[in-house]
Amino acid sequence: MRASRFSLLALVSALASIVAGCEQSAQxxxxxxxxxxxxxxxxxxxxxxxxxxxxxxxxxxxxxxxxxxxVFSTRAGEAAPPSQASSDLTxxxxxxxxxxxxxxxxxxxxxxxxxxxxxxxxxxxxxxxxxxxxxxxxxxxxxxxxxxxxxxxxxxxxxxxxxxxxxxxxxxxxxxxxxxxxxxxxxxxxxxxxxxxxxxxxxxxxxxxxxxxxxxxxxxxxxxxxxxxxxxxxxxLAGPATPLPNDQLAVQGAQYFATSPCTACHTVEGVSKGYIGPNLTHFGSRTTLAAGVLKNDPADVAAWITDPQKIKPGAYMPALVLPGPKLNALVAYLESLK
Ligand code: HEC
Ligand SMILES: [Cu+2]
Structure with a gap:
């Protein structure tokens, strides 16, 4: 009797703490x-x-x-035979x-x-x-x-x-x-x-x-x-931002992008019409890239372009080996697409 009361108490307090845990779920x-x-x-x-x-x-x-x-079990020393009733409709x-x-x-x-x-x-x-x-x-x-x-x-x-x-x-x-x-x-x-x-x-x-x-x-x-x-x-709804003339890097990136293989798969409104990959018209306004796998900052964008499969196994974007200055210009352009 003692032991069973104790285990019931343990069960109830375990359930109570699970319910209390759910209260914290907003975080x-x-x-x-x-x-x-x-x-x-x-x-x-x-x-x-x-x-x-x-x-x-x-x-x-x-x-x-x-x-x-x-309550209804027979105790030690008690020899009452169990009831032999075979059915009870109620x-x-x-x-x-x-x-x-x-x-x-x-x-x-x-x-x-x-x-x-x-x-x-x-x-x-x-x-x-x-x-x-x-x-x-x-x-x-x-x-x-x-x-x-x-x-x-x-x-x-x-x-x-x-x-x-x-x-x-x-x-x-x-x-x-x-x-x-x-x-x-x-x-x-x-x-x-x-x-x-x-x-x-x-x-x-x-x-x-x-x-x-x-x-x-x-x-x-x-x-x-x-x-x-x-x-x-x-x-x-507005078209893509054009890089400011004093942002030399982004201006170069825009020039490079317009003739790059990237345009085969990506749309930038008014620049390219690819549809295999995500629309990049306002890429700079997103907080993440590659379906939430990376933060949208220049280092991560460069890492993505350099080797998408390393970051995301199987990704249907080819690794495009670009010389450093070209890569930096491309990244600056993509980030300017607010
Ligand atoms: C063969 C088609 C193809 C080519 C070429 C290509 N991409 Fe992609 N790109 C994709 C696909 C597909 C994805 C989506 C991958 C994923 O998240 O699984 C992607 C994703 C991206 C993303 C992330 C977008 C986001 O919002 O998540 C960026 C940025 C990007 N590509 C830039 C480039 C650049 C720059 C080039 C050229 C150097 C390029 N891509 C060339 C197909 C391509
Ligand atoms: Cu899926």
Missing amino acids: LPMTTLAPKSDLGEAIHHLFLEVTAWDALIFVIVIVAFTLAVF LEVAWTVGPALVLLMISIPTVRTIFRSQPEVAPKGSLEIKVVAHQWWWEFDYPDGHKTANEMHIPTGQPIRLRLESADIIHSFWVPALGGKRDVVPGQINHLTFIANTPGDYPGQCAEFCGLSHANMRFRVFVQTPDDFAMWQKEQ
Whole structure:
């Protein structure tokens, strides 16, 4: 009896500390327990509801088990034969109907949330962004024509309708703070619809194994106030910045870029039209590169151009060996593309 009380106490305090740990989850960037969108909140709410029903079943089972072991068992020296009853209709109905009711209570909110997470048509006034998953980076195409990569910006308070397409194989779009995962399947268009409610910078990750650099297929979502978002969009819609005449290095870089092999794969609006790799029109305005693997600073950009596969195994960008001055000029030009 003593020992069992003690282990029950240990169990309760372990559970309590797990729950307390969840409270701290706001500091964990990949947690699903601190939702920042209506979709995330709906899923989180479902999780809590199902957990509550599970907890109820857990308590009932533990109470029945404890009673069976400590109250209704025969003691040493006691020779009462067990009851030989072969059936009990009330009991049988109870343990059939009881679990059926619990399953019903779990399935109603589950089905409701599934439908809620998959609206057939875009809600009124939604911002539709085309998301194209590539091995191993993300392309974001905005309805007014500008494109970016690996860093999506969205406003708070407006329904966001993502149209998920794949350029190659199956990927999965996942931003834990903004809601559930959704597979990105070649030859099929999937949607993800939500309203973000808190400005911030939320990490995402491809969640379906997609080859060598799957783990390096990250991205960020910048949720902004509508004003900040409008400002960002205005900057993105403008053409690429032209290097200032006194920035000699960037001017040389621009000249070199325009005739380089880079143009076969990369678009800089008005300069080149490649589409194998990310659009670089406003590359300098991004905080990271290569799908969140590197910080966007000159040293990392130079390291990337020099040997992409070393940084990101399998990356579909060839290493282009450039003499130092040319490389520095190219990096200065890319960073000037604000
Ligand atoms: C054969 C096509 C190809 C060529 C040529 C090429 N790239 Fe790339 N580039 C890519 C691909 C694909 C990626 C995405 C790699 C990834 O993240 O997995 C990429 C990524 C990049 C990025 C990171 C962009 C971002 O926002 O994440 C930069 C910067 C870049 N390339 C610059 C260059 C420069 C400069 C050159 C010429 C010296 C060049 N590339 C030549 C295909 C190419
Ligand atoms: Cu992927």
